[in-house]
Amino acid sequence: MLTFQHLSKTYGSGLLQNTALKDVSADISCGEMVALCGPSGSGKSTLLNLLGLLDTPTQGQIWLDQQPVPTDPAALAQLRCRAIGFIFQRYNLLPVLTALENVEYPLQLLGVAKSERRARAMALLEAVGVGQFAGQRPDQLSGGQQQRVAIARALVKAPPLVIADEPTANLDGVSAAQVIDLMQQLGRDANTTFLIASHDPRLYERCSRLLTLKDGVLVENQPQSLNPARRAG
């Protein structure tokens, strides 16, 4: 589903040059929930930005659904818009839009008609348990509620790939577990592939694979075949 080979990323130039990612390769199957771990500064966000097509590698190649990702910026933006959902640590909801409008927004970008996008967005808000807050703006919601809205927004277009950067870092233990469960439940039917950077060991237990980065190098690529959460699923 997602393959990347020999990915490297160097920021800056000359004396200020910093290689954040060094020759990273892996192959991720459809429907996997992959945790990306490693110490602060090890390159997790850098790798997610490359795989989310938000940034381009200095070297290496990415394939999505066995197609090499395009180099043309417009084609790249279109693919990102259609195929990839994002969840961030700070939720990144648009502050002037209601919860419902935030979830509708990715469908609007895809040209979905208003009545259909409203219905789909509402169904997702209900599915993540915040339907009653549909008309409220992000600043009127708790962190856990905002992250549920952000999950609904990431999944509303049923993207084959969801990229999440520390989605539980701002949440208490109970909310964090609920958020992970929701991602798993909502992704199961559509066989969504998740790639999640996290420092949270509770999340690793629920993932099908752990990728560990250290100083920009992939030091471990470990399938979690005996993972009870995945077996039960």
Ligand SMILES: Nc1ncnc2c1ncn2[C@@H]1O[C@H](COP(=O)(O)OP(=O)(O)OP(=O)(O)O)[C@@H](O)[C@H]1O
């Ligand atoms: N835009 C940038 N310009 C220059 N250097 C950068 C940039 N983004 C990241 N870096 C550097 O790349 C390295 C990897 O950073 P990255 O943000 O990928 O780490 P991380 O594993 O996500 O860390 P954390 O767990 O703290 O989020 C760090 O040394 C960082 O300073």
Ligand SMILES: [Mg+2]
């Ligand atoms: Mg990071």
